[in-house]
Amino acid sequence: MNIDKLKGKVSDKVFDLIQEALKICPEINSEVRLAHFLGQVSEESINFTSTREFLGYSGPELLRLFPTHFSDLEVANGYAQNPEKIANLVYASRLGNSDVSSGDGWRYRGRGYIQITGKANYQAFGKYVGVCFVPPSSSSMPPDLDLTLKPIDLDAIAPAPVEGSLSSAFDVKIPELSLADPDLVATQYPMISAVWFFTSNHLWGICDKGISEEFITEVTKRVNGGVNGLKTRISNTKNYYSLLTGESFT
Numbered sequence: 535m536n537i538d539k540l541k542g543k544v545s546d547k548v549f550d551l552i553q554e555a556l557k558i559c560p561e562i563n564s565e566v567r568l569a570h571f572l573g574q575v576s577e578e579s580i581n582f583t584s585t586r587e588f589l590g591y592s593g594p595e596l597l598r599l600f601p602t603h604f605s606d607l608e609v610a611n612g613y614a615q616n617p618e619k620i621a622n623l624v625y626a627s628r629l630g631n632s633d634v635s636s637g638d639g640w641r642y643r644g645r646g647y648i649q650i651t652g653k654a655n656y657q658a659f660g661k662y663v664g665v666c667f668v669p670p671s672s673s674s675m676p677p678d679l680d681l682t683l684k685p686i687d688l689d690a691i692a693p694a695p696v697e698g699s700l701s702s703a704f705d706v707k708i709p710e711l712s713l714a715d716p717d718l719v720a721t722q723y724p725m726i727s728a729v730w731f732f733t734s735n736h737l738w739g740i741c742d743k744g745i746s747e748e749f750i751t752e753v754t755k756r757v758n759g760g761v762n763g764l765k766t767r768i769s770n771t772k773n774y775y776s777l778l779t780g781e782s783f784t
Contacts (some may be wrong), residue, residue, distance in 0.1 A: 539777045548582045551725035559729045565778040570741035573771025577763045579647040585720035587644030589617035630654025645719040646727035662730045665714045
């Protein structure tokens, strides 16, 4: 699949992220899938500019957006414009998070071009990319496990280079015990986390049905939970498909 026609239509950074996603995510294997994906992601991320959830709401906005958590304006005003406090409350004890005091709501707030939210989703995405964003539970770790770093003899573990290959001791990947900063989902994995979202929510099969308003709407409902920005999503998806294939829509 040739994506060169996207150059100049998206920023160089976004183009590189698309290329990276195509290399390591076999799910994006056709122009129709990529068009659906980019059409949705561009709208969700304000044209690839937003990678972190906005939580700086006013008191009245909190009453409207989170009525199960805020029913009194005075209480809501006590949280207003305090993103960390808001996240810790509204995401507490759900999506795999612990209670308010744990700080999980803020730690695992929405990140990425399609914002993944909650400890359970960060853990699942981590497995997808092979990165540990969530500490293993104490019950899953032997109490006597020694996590201290020890010198590693690369010569002892590295296989001998095979003639004609690029293999060397530097190709050896040593597992790391340290945790990755969850903010890497925003800075390093915004595109791939969105691919994971499509894959884990079984959206590729809907994409395969074609580039019609009916199917774009169907994907939109699964991504957005409604039809916010539907007109733009339809336009974006068709435009990306035309760029990738040369086909036009009447």
